[in-house]
Amino acid sequence: MSIPEALGLGENYSLHGGNVDQLNSVIHWLMLVLFVGWTTYFLIALYKFSAKRHPKASYSGVKNHVSTHLEIGVVIVEAVFLLGFAFPLWAERTDTFERVVGDDADAPRVRVVGQQYAWTYHYPGNDGVFGRTDSALITGSNSLGIDPLDTNGDDDFISTSILRLPVGRDSILQVTSKDVIHNFAIVPMRIQQDCIPGKEIPMWFRPTREMETYVVCAQLCGEAHANMKGSMEVISASEYYKWATSRSDEELAKKQK
Ligand SMILES: [Cu+2]
Structure with missing residues (x-):
């Protein structure tokens, strides 16, 4: 089942609609990856840092920067989707109508x-x-x-x-x-x-x-x-x-x- 189907959008009947469906699909897959990733991390943290295993809290916290790098990576990917794909896709639907009138x-x-x-x-x-x-x-x-x-x-x-x-x-x-x-x-x-x-x-x-x-x-x-x-x-x-x-x-x- 494709993402537009799963979302109940029905069939596409427009020339540009395939691009919208494609972007919609990619974004939903990205959200699924993030959801599974963060949920897994959450469950590991619950297990690893439970009060039973660590009765005394650590006040120094995490030392490495893996999570910072991960978050910056997610921000970059999302910025590319928004600025590189979503904005141009939508600008084409609205800002270029004068060209349509010019052609026809x-x-x-x-x-x-x-x-x-x-x-x-x-x-x-x-x-x-x-x-x-x-x-x-x-x-x-x-x-x-x-x-x-x-x-x-x-x-x-x-x-x-x-x-x-x-x-x-x-x-x-x-x-x-x-x-x-x-x-x-x-x-x-x-x-x-x-x-x-x-x-x-x-x-x-x-x-x-x-x-x-x-x-x-x-x-x-x-x-x-x-x-x-x-x-x-x-x-x-x-x-x-x-x-x-x-x-x-x-x-x-x-x-x-
Ligand atoms: Cu209304």
Whole structure:
């Protein structure tokens, strides 16, 4: 059984997810080695230095430096994992999204807005540009505060029930929140990101297979946090663009009435 299986992560459905699983596995094996090592040391110490064998305590203690060297070794190995592997792996998921847009101007982009206790998805529509949003413009009928005066927003559409993305394309999610800190997590895609009010944080990934799954909130955000689940669907690119175009046309027709 592999480590991701043992952790109940399920199958990976994203292009980069193999690297996340690999790092996760290596870290867990390292922790197992440390756990067994320190437990063994603890048991030996209990036996060797018991009150029965040494009724009088030694005040000079251990003279050699083996444990110091061991600890420095562990710190170095952990620093290499963190700085050499974990940071670059994550930077690739967030900091390089502009390169994705540069390579593929049509790359699907979705604003993901968290609020207690639901997710709303804001698609930029056919023009690929999000309309300006302002929390001061939020009303019952304009839940994301899209500025009606900004023409970029005329063809924007919103999905409250489901996040749809095309298979085999790099998709960029821009994650934010309307109230408290949430965390948008898609476990089969091996990706997640904190949603912070006032900030829009990008993350991107490429789904490799068509699938239906769910997204969750991975940051305790209030009493109904556990209900903060949403559906997600990865569909063929042609189906996706057909859906997105028709939703966008609908919105535009509504505004031109
Ligand atoms: Cu939450």
